[in-house]
Amino acid sequence: MHIRPEAEADIPGIRRVNVEAFANHPFSRQTEHLIVEELRRAGALSVSLVAVDEDGGVVGHIAFSPMKIDGRECSLMMVGPLAVLPHLQRQGTGSALVRAGLEAIRAMGAEGCALVGDPAFYTRLGFVNTEALRMEGVPQQYILAMFWSGQEMCGSIGHHPAFNVQPE
Ligand SMILES: CC(C)(COP(=O)(O)OP(=O)(O)OC[C@H]1O[C@@H](n2cnc3c(N)ncnc32)[C@H](O)[C@@H]1OP(=O)(O)O)[C@@H](O)C(=O)NCCC(=O)NCCS
Numbered sequence: 001m002h003i004r005p006e007a008e009a010d011i012p013g014i015r016r017v018n019v020e021a022f023a024n025h026p027f028s029r030q031t032e033h034l035i036v037e038e039l040r041r042a043g044a045l046s047v048s049l050v051a052v053d054e055d056g057g058v059v060g061h062i063a064f065s066p067m068k069i070d071g072r073e074c075s076l077m078m079v080g081p082l083a084v085l086p087h088l089q090r091q092g093t094g095s096a097l098v099r100a101g102l103e104a105i106r107a108m109g110a111e112g113c114a115l116v117g118d119p120a121f122y123t124r125l126g127f128v129n130t131e132a133l134r135m136e137g138v139p140q141q142y143i144l145a146m147f148w149s150g151q152e153m154c155g156s157i158g159h160h161p162a163f164n165v166q167p168e
Pocket of ligand 1: 021022025080082083084085088089090091092093094095096116117118120121
């Protein structure tokens with residue numbers, strides 16, 4: 001398994017990984033593949049990494065995009081969607097994608113990142129459940145963040161409009 005930035009030829013594989021990974025996910029509207037495509041179309045896919053197998057097939061994917069706090073641009077990035085093909089989960093691929101993505105956004109100057117996700121998975125990777133950030137309609141326990149500047153930013157998180165894409 002190898003992790004690298006997406007290439008154009010990976011696009012169908014990225015779609016498939018997102019469709020399959022989120023097919024039975026309880027909190028998903030099954031729009032994750034559309035979110036990634038909409039972010040790409042809008043030029044807002046700041047970092048997009050694929051995990052590929054030895055034949056070059058996409059088995060995992062992670063996206064990062066700009067986010068706002070209280071309606072203003074900020075130096076944090078939004079993490080997600082993150083997806084690994086169901087039959088290849090629990091082999092470290094998801095964690096490796098997160099770690100590689102964090103390195104990439106940090107190198108780009110991000111001062112941290114935030115996401116809505118499963119605390120059990122993300123706290124293992126250094127994310128903390130924070131009271132500083134909130135998101136309308138999202139229970140606080142699912143809001144996770146990582147701050148590198150030593151200073152927590154606070155306010156209401158807004159993700160890119162691509163996250164509001166309607167199901168097909
Ligand atoms: C979340 C996801 C990306 C993790 O990818 P992964 O390659 O399985 O991640 P890792 O192998 O690094 O797993 C690390 C830990 O995640 C948890 N985990 C991973 N897959 C899991 C699953 N299907 N069910 C429950 N826990 C799971 C486990 O705690 C696992 O550690 P363990 O195997 O020591 O118990 C993957 O399960 C997935 O695509 N899920 C569906 C989509 C999704 O939920 N995306 C994240 C939205 S926030």
